[in-house]
Amino acid sequence: MSKTATDPVALTQELIRCASVTPAEGGAIVLLDDLLSAAGFVTTRTDRNGIANLFARWGQGRNGRTFGFNGHTDVVPIGNRNDWTHDPFGAEIVGGILYGRGACDMKSGVAAFAAAAIDFVKDTPPDGSIVLAITGDEEGDGVDGTDAILDWMNANGERMDHCLVGEPTCPNTMGEMMKIGRRGSMTAWITATGRQGHSAYPHRALNPLPALVRYLDTLASHTLDDGTEHFDASTLAITSIDVGNPANNVIPRQGTAVANIRFNDAHSSAALTEWLQSEAAKVQAETGVEITMTIKVSGESFITPPGELSDLIGRAVTAETGQIPELSTTGGTSDARYVKNHCPVVEFGLVGQSMHQVDEHVAVDHIHQLKSIYTRILSGYFTT
The missing domain is CATH 3.30.70.360 (Alpha-Beta Plaits)
Known part of the structure; x- marks a missing residue:
């Protein structure tokens, strides 16, 4: 691992401090644009109707395999500020727990895959490309978010061969569940x-x-x-x-x-x-x-049949957590409903118990663990 590894916890904190309540950008997309550009990714703002979106690609040419990550930086409103024990945009760490709106859903997931991608291309440049598709419109209607990015990709000859959406997917413990479809x-x-x-x-x-x-x-x-x-x-x-x-x-x-x-x-x-x-x-x-x-x-309902992609993710999850993740289609909708029209897609992320709640939080250790899982997925994808 590089001596100057990208810290996904520090990045999560920076993102939480961006008050990006849908549809406000809050500085989160700008922050990621600057970070990824500095790391050698070619970035494009694919904003639509006032919604901030970011497309970032690392890789020479478009002929090799392309692995994509998808996630969102927008968050739901905080509700009554007086109900919060910790500043919802303060990103405080207390007893190994990081608090703040978006800590669970899903600024930590975005930070984990951004950090994993940045360090992976720096330490072991792959024979292929990595795409990050990050939206500011998942918690709203979503029509000007990931869908806008995919429309831009189709119009500009960009593609992902496989994609992982970093939404929280685990009900209780890290590694117990991935989503291979949605109702x-x-x-x-x-x-x-x-x-x-x-x-x-x-x-x-x-x-x-x-x-x-x-x-x-x-x-x-x-x-x-x-x-x-x-x-x-x-x-x-x-x-x-x-x-x-x-x-x-x-x-x-x-x-x-x-x-x-x-x-x-x-x-x-x-x-x-x-x-x-x-x-x-x-x-x-x-x-x-x-x-x-x-x-x-x-x-619409959709399913990515168990196979190459879910096996790859499952091996990485088991290696880091010791758990064999259940292949599930439970829960509400996610932006995977748009991605499935573009390429095979699977979702894997953190434990989602506190998402949208007062004092939303995430275990600091889980953010590091998620980055490691995403790094293993990239390594496995580009060495097979």
Whole structure:
């Protein structure tokens, strides 16, 4: 190892001190741009619609193998500052624990793969290229983040052959889990419209609420599937019901609801949309209440089949932690949903228990360990 090895903990601290709450850049992307440029990476800002993004490549030419890392520097809001024991942007280390917003999700992950990449190309220059795709728009809608970087890459003839997303993936202990896929996610905003009237004369009104409740019960009672080879069963959750009616003697004209579906590879968003609309049409025909909806798809389900990439990562994780990581598809969405359209992608990172919480934190030893794992992955990738 180089005597001047890049310290991933110090870099994590610098990044935490950048108040990069989505969509603010906060200095984090600028910091990484300067660091990577000084280390010999060719960097390009791929900003879109005011969102800061960074593409960095090390390697001569584009004909050799290219390994990519993806991650984000933006963070969620801190909530009530008074609830924090430590300054959320202070990056304090107490008892071997580093505190701060983004410590877990995922400035430590970005610092670990940036430090690993910088030292790897300095100490053992590979026959190939390393790409770092870093966004400031993962915690928001994400449409101007990693997707913007990939659009720029496609337009400029850049590519990754394989990619690792450094999101926290381990539930309890370092090394126990990697993600080889993710469920799809979609949300339906549902509106039931009838005719307002006096509650004492319900025959003169068309109450939308019984129809809405009937429809929601149909959705919530339906079993989407029992799971597939690599995925748990799909789920549908009713997350909001609202009438906005302050009067107890008025039948409202409208009622609204929100439903979120997390779906596996037995479904597509298009097929689920058709089902939602079909069930709505049935209730509308039976009740005369109009049921309309707006649907947003956050991502389709996907899987990177177990094989070369997951084996490589698994060997590196086991060598450093002694654990054989489970191949999982659990959890919410991540930017891997964009990367999977470009190249095979797997996620591996820290223990994620404190992400988005007050006093978000990470063990200092885990950051060093993660850098070592990423270094082993690079070494294995370019020596096979």
